[in-house]
Amino acid sequence: EDKVVQSPLSLVVHEGDTVTLNCSYEVTNFRSLLWYKQEKKAPTFLFMLTSSGIEKKSGRLSSILDKKELFSILNITATQTGDSAVYLCAVAFYDMRFGAGTRLTVKP
Amino acid sequence: EPEVTQTPSHQVTQMGQEVILRCVPISNHLYFYWYRQILGQKVEFLVSFYNNEISEKSEIFDDQFSVERPDGSNFTLKIRSTKLEDSAMYFCASKLGTGFNYEQYFGPGTRLTVT
Numbered sequence: 262e263d264k265v266v267q268s269p270l271s272l273v274v275h276e277g278d279t280v281t282l283n284c285s286y287e288v289t290n291f292r293s294l295l296w297y298k299q300e301k302k303a304p305t306f307l308f309m310l311t312s313s314g315i316e317k318k319s320g321r322l323s324s325i326l327d328k329k330e331l332f333s334i335l336n337i338t339a340t341q342t343g344d345s346a347v348y349l350c351a352v353a354f355y356d357m358r359f360g361a362g363t364r365l366t367v368k369p
Numbered sequence: 370e371p372e373v374t375q376t377p378s379h380q381v382t383q384m385g386q387e388v389i390l391r392c393v394p395i396s397n398h399l400y401f402y403w404y405r406q407i408l409g410q411k412v413e414f415l416v417s418f419y420n421n422e423i424s425e426k427s428e429i430f431d432d433q434f435s436v437e438r439p440d441g442s443n444f445t446l447k448i449r450s451t452k453l454e455d456s457a458m459y460f461c462a463s464k465l466g467t468g469f470n471y472e473q474y475f476g477p478g479t480r481l482t483v484t
Contacts, residue, residue: 302458303477357414362411
């Protein structure tokens with residue numbers, strides 16, 4: 262059965278901390294792995310990863326994919342209160358399967 | 370910046386009624402999707418649509434559901450006879466092309482409440 266598992270389910274940190282969010286997957290016909298940030302409503306796109314070992318960066322966020330071990334991590338450095346959100350990992354194959362998300366809370 | 374729009378933002382309906390949720394994908398996008406998210410649960414894929422037909426659908430997308438692209442801009446999800454468990458946030462998404470390098474852009478969602 263295809264599945265996407267994220268960990269931890271929730272995380273509380275203080276501003277300035279660095280966090281690592283995990284996503285592991287088991288899907289057939291993998292195409293890409295995507296990270297989204299969901300605040301109040303719609304998920305907003307962060308990264309798409311298709312190749313192993315190539316880090317993608319956007320400001321304080323970075324992500325990398327390991328296609329051999331079937332996982333990805335999302336790093337956020339120097340966290341800010343505005344980073345508080347649910348971070349969703351999704352794997353695209355014939356459709357797109359989302360993980361349950363990691364709820365990140367950044368306290369001042 | 371182009372964006373996916375959805376109407377209404379909130380729809381309240383009685384059990385057994387039909388509802389139509391509307392989406393306007395980004396204008397040059399070719400692939401369209403519906404997802405739902407029951408409160409507190411994960412985002413679930415419902416259906417994908419390309420070239421005026423369904424490409425893939427999940428087990429959730431049963432005979433009560435249908436999708437249509439009635440004109441060049443709208444993409445609709447119809448639920449024929451709503452049930453209480455259909456209460457959820459419904460997201461539309463669109464994508465420019467197939468292949469590995471295209472991400473899906475999500476609309477703001479329609480919150481459906483079935484009473």
